[in-house]
Amino acid sequence: xxxxxxxxxxxxxxxxxxxxxxxxxxxxxxxxxxxxxxxxxxxxxxxxxxxxxxxxxxxxxxxxxxxxxxxxxxxxxxxxxxxxxxxxxxxxxxxxxxxxxxxxxxxxxxxxxxxxxxxxxxxxxxxxxxxxxxxxxxxxxxxxxxxxxxxxxxxxxxxxxxxxxxxxxxxxxxxxxxxxxxxxxxxxxxxxxxxxxxxxxxxxxxxxxxxxxxxxxxxxxxxxxxxxxxxxxxxxxxxxxxxxxxxxxxxxxxxxxxxxxxxxxxxxxxxxxxxxxxxxxxxxxxxxxxxxxxxxxxxxxxxxxxxxxxxxxxxxxxxxxxxxxxxxxxxxxx
Amino acid sequence: xxxxxxxxxxxxxxxxxxxxxxxxxxxxxxxxxxxxxxxxxxxxxxxxxxxxxxxxxxxxxxxxxxxxxxxxxxxxxxxxxxxxxxxxxxxxxxxxxxxxxxxxxxxxxxxxxxxxxxxxxxxxxxxxxxxxxxxxxxxxxxxxxxxxxxxxxxxxxxxxxxxxxxxxxxxxxxxxxxxxxxxxxxxxxxxxxxxxxxxxxxxxxxxxxxxxxxxxxxxxxxxxxxxxxxxxxxxxxxxxxxxxxxxxxxxxxxxxxxxxxxxxxxxxxxxxxxxxxxxxxxxxxxxxxxxxxxxxxxxxxxxxxxxxxxxxxxxxxxxxxxxxxxxxxxxxxx
Numbered sequence: 001x002x003x004x005x006x007x008x009x010x011x012x013x014x015x016x017x018x019x020x021x022x023x024x025x026x027x028x029x030x031x032x033x034x035x036x037x038x039x040x041x042x043x044x045x046x047x048x049x050x051x052x053x054x055x056x057x058x059x060x061x062x063x064x065x066x067x068x069x070x071x072x073x074x075x076x077x078x079x080x081x082x083x084x085x086x087x088x089x090x091x092x093x094x095x096x097x098x099x100x101x102x103x104x105x106x107x108x109x110x111x112x113x114x115x116x117x118x119x120x121x122x123x124x125x126x127x128x129x130x131x132x133x134x135x136x137x138x139x140x141x142x143x144x145x146x147x148x149x150x151x152x153x154x155x156x157x158x159x160x161x162x163x164x165x166x167x168x169x170x171x172x173x174x175x176x177x178x179x180x181x182x183x184x185x186x187x188x189x190x191x192x193x194x195x196x197x198x199x200x201x202x203x204x205x206x207x208x209x210x211x212x213x214x215x216x217x218x219x220x221x222x223x224x225x226x227x228x229x230x231x232x233x234x235x236x237x238x239x240x241x242x243x244x245x246x247x248x249x250x251x252x253x254x255x256x257x258x259x260x261x262x263x264x265x266x267x268x269x270x271x272x273x274x275x276x277x278x279x280x281x282x283x284x285x286x287x288x289x290x291x292x293x294x295x296x297x298x299x300x301x302x303x304x305x306x307x308x309x310x311x312x313x314x315x316x317x318x319x320x321x322x323x324x325x326x327x328x329x330x331x332x333x334x
Numbered sequence: 335x336x337x338x339x340x341x342x343x344x345x346x347x348x349x350x351x352x353x354x355x356x357x358x359x360x361x362x363x364x365x366x367x368x369x370x371x372x373x374x375x376x377x378x379x380x381x382x383x384x385x386x387x388x389x390x391x392x393x394x395x396x397x398x399x400x401x402x403x404x405x406x407x408x409x410x411x412x413x414x415x416x417x418x419x420x421x422x423x424x425x426x427x428x429x430x431x432x433x434x435x436x437x438x439x440x441x442x443x444x445x446x447x448x449x450x451x452x453x454x455x456x457x458x459x460x461x462x463x464x465x466x467x468x469x470x471x472x473x474x475x476x477x478x479x480x481x482x483x484x485x486x487x488x489x490x491x492x493x494x495x496x497x498x499x500x501x502x503x504x505x506x507x508x509x510x511x512x513x514x515x516x517x518x519x520x521x522x523x524x525x526x527x528x529x530x531x532x533x534x535x536x537x538x539x540x541x542x543x544x545x546x547x548x549x550x551x552x553x554x555x556x557x558x559x560x561x562x563x564x565x566x567x568x569x570x571x572x573x574x575x576x577x578x579x580x581x582x583x584x585x586x587x588x589x590x591x592x593x594x595x596x597x598x599x600x601x602x603x604x605x606x607x608x609x610x611x612x613x614x615x616x617x618x619x620x621x622x623x624x625x626x627x628x629x630x631x632x633x634x635x636x637x638x639x640x641x642x643x644x645x646x647x648x649x650x651x652x653x654x655x656x657x658x659x660x661x662x663x664x665x666x667x668x
Contacts, residue, residue: 043664044428051432051662052504058663084664090424094378094468098385098461102436105460126439126467127432130460134428170386307666328385329392330377330418332641 006031007144007179009040009083012060013050016067017205018281019189019198022248024148025071027184031148032077038142038313039073041065041306044083044090045134048127049118062299065306067208070292075305083138085310088317092137092324097130099166100159105129110155136160141317143177148184157181171327175320189248194223194241206281208288215281219274231269242270242277250280340365341478341513343374343417346394347384350401351539352615353523353532356582358482359405361518365482366411372476372647373407375399375640378417378424379468382461383452396633399640401542404626409639417472419644422651426471426658431464433500434493439463444489470494475651477511482518491515505661509654523582528557528575540615542622549615553608565603576604576611584614 008028010016016025031037041064046057061082068080083089105111111132115124132155139147139160147157157179164176190196191204198205206218222242228235237243237260246256259276262268295302325331342362344350350359365371375398380391395416402414417423439445445466449458466489473481473494481491491513498510524530525538532539540552556576562569571577571594580590593610596602629636659665 047429047662048432051429054505054663061666082666084659085666087421087425090428091421094424094427094461095381095385097464098382098459100460101457102460102463103456103458122437123435124437125432126434126436126460126464127428129436130431130464133460171388303666325418328381329388332395332416332419332637 004035004145005143006035006037006146006148006182007040007139007142008038008148009042009138010064011042011046012057012064013046014060014200015063015207015209016071017198017200017207018245019191019205020067021071021208022189023150023184025068025073027148028078029072031146032074035146037078038144039068039078039080040138040313041080041082042138045131048125048131048134051127061306062303063209065302066292066295066299069295069302069305070208070288072287072291075309079309079312080306081310081313082306085307086141086314086317088314088321089134089137089141091321092141092317093130093134095324095328096133096136096163096167099163099170100133102129104159104162105132108132108155108159110152113152132156132159133163136163139179140164140176141320142313143320144179145177146182147179148182150184154181154183167324173323173327175323175327190241190244192218192222192241194239208285209292210285212282215285216278219278219281220271222274222277224270224273228263228270232266234266235263235268235270237263242273245277246280249277249284338369338479339477340369340371340480340482340516341374341473341476342372342482343376343472344398345376345380346391346398347380348394348534349397349541349543350405351532351534351541353525353539354401355405355542356523357484357518359402359407361482362412363406365480366408369480371412372478373402373412373414374472374647375414375416376472379465382459382465382468385461395640396637397543399636400626400629400633403629403636403639404542404622406621406625409643413643413646414640415644415647416640419641420475420648420651422648422655423468423471423475425655426475426651427464427468429658429662430467430470430497430501433497433504434467436463438493438496439466442466442489442493444486447486466490466493467497470497473513474498474510475654476647477654478513479511480516481513482516484518488515488517501658507657507661509657509661524575524578526552526556526575528573542619543626544619546616549619550612553612553615554605556608556611558604558607562597562604566600568600569597569602569604571597576607579611580614583611583618 008024028037028039041061043057043061047054050057065080106129111129115121135156136159149157161178164178167176168174189198191198191202192206193204195202195204206215224240224242225236243260250256259268259273263273362371362373375395377391377395381388384391399414440463445463449455469490470493483491495512498512501510502508523532525532525536526540527538529536529538540549558574558576559570577594584590593602593607597607
């Protein structure tokens with residue numbers, strides 16, 4: 001049986017944080033053992049709302065590749081590539097634009113929500129409205145069959161599969177392949193400020209590249225229980241971010257339960273609790289930091305890995321595109 | 335001083351007719367003497383509203399190249415190329431989509447009119463709405479400075495120049511070049527049925543590839559003056575299509591005036607008049623048919639001309655794209 005093909009990636013607009021780790025990186029490290037995995041640095045997609053600041057995107061491409069390598073994404077098993085270095089994706093995007101009505105594009109719930117959130121109503125660009133079509137190009141170019149997504153991104157996979165079905169029906173072919181969404185089962189990691197989501201733009205993230213000093217400062221600022229004023233006071237565990245992190249990162253589950261009980265009945269200070277979390281996160285980050293140190297010395301080599309991956313990705317996308325062009329009668333050169 | 339660069343072309347959805355000759359082909363033959371001229375077979379653009387029938391587009395690519403060669407477009411002086419064989423155009427299109435708001439795209443008068451004419455309101459595709467952006471890619475890829483257009487296409491050049499200015503301002507560059515519209519001064523050729531415009535889809539066209547038999551049949555069917563029943567009756571010259579054609583194609587202007595006077599006072603039959611037009615058009619088509627015959631024997635050679643032109647076009651577009659990518663900080667590979 002043919003291996004499933006996984007297509008996933010990130011917009012390189014900032015370094016990756018613990019939320020990324022829990023939400024996607026850890027499962028990529030697992031999936032590369034079983035599947036043919038492609039991880040894309042979506043620089044073109046990042047430009048759809050950062051076109052005024054391309055330098056930011058550029059700088060973060062190298063950072064994110066380094067993050068990938070640090071967490072154990074293995075370029076021998078996973079093809080790490082840069083979106084803009086696979087020109088076939090642009091061409092597929094333009095062909096697919098004919099297969100999606102403007103009305104359909106504007107009905108996409110994810111796009112609708114983002115337009116509202118970002119207050120873009122009046123100024124939304126053609127590029128932004130079209131980005132689900134561009135994602136369809138990314139997925140189908142590699143004949144991706146599994147696409148890890150959060151619940152909010154399900155409409156993207158739907159849009160991709162609609163394009164696949166329309167294309168295959170129109171050109172009487174099975175060249176394009178439908179993808180299955182793999183819902184990320186992971187809990188969402190809250191920000192250190194207690195916000196539901198950790199985010200680059202929210203300033204509440206612990207980065208995979210944070211130093212011990214930065215890590216310890218961030219944990220010390222972490223939101224706990226505002227009612228827990230004196231050490232002797234009983235404290236709340238629910239909504240206490242330190243416990244939320246311990247639940248996820250502390251491998252000694254019994255110890256976490258003991259700490260919770262202690263905290264609830266009083267007598268456990270926030271500082272002691274946070275020191276435990278620092279210890280846990282330091283242990284968690286140790287192998288990541290070690291791999292980072294191995295690669296960070298030679299940044300050119302890090303980029304070389306992405307460039308080689310891009311070449312490999314391009315060859316595969318070129319193959320799909322040749323099939324697409326053939327059924328569209330654009331195979332002038334055979 | 336640098337030569338101006340002309341960018342023009344056709345959607346290959348049918349063979350070219352006398353209307354094309356008068357409206358654009360004749361001036362291309364002139365312009366290739368003075369300018370650097372690129373003539374594009376817009377297969378991708380043709381697919382925006384023919385994606386359900388790619389075979390039609392494919393077949394007409396070769397036909398239109400042959401028409402070009404037949405009228406005297408010289409591949410030594412003019413770069414004849416196929417749009418889809420210049421992949422840089424797709425990439426530029428995708429980048430430019432970020433620079434145009436959806437509202438702006440929908441305000442384009444040409445697009446608005448076409449959406450109405452074709453009854454596309456509900457079903458208009460993203461590709462159709464975006465096609466002026468794709469045209470901007472075509473023009474700017476070659477740094478086109480002169481673009482021959484009809485009055486109704488002026489908004490296209492405006493859209494292109496808006497993108498050029500936005501891009502250059504945003505990325506602090508002068509990489510992209512604004513284009514000037516060259517309004518086609520030529521009269522519009524009416525259809526043989528008397529309709530204001532000759533058109534493939536209207537079934538009222540005389541094709542450059544029509545045989546003598548087809549030509550003569552079409553002229554014999556031509557709309558004259560329905561009130562001119564008997565030869566002896568006085569006839570009307572205004573709105574009489576045969577005279578409209580004679581005005582354009584008959585080099586003997588005095589003779590045309592004599593015929594008009596004769597027709598007006600009566601005694602000149604439609605058949606005699608039409609025979610004169612057949613004679614004139616036969617003479618006009620003679621060198622075109624001769625060149626067609628020279629090329630038509632080797633259709634592979636005709637396609638080779640378009641493929642070689644496409645290679646040349648690609649090299650130029652690749653150069654522009656490299657400049658675009660550099661200012662967008664996408665120059666990972668220098």
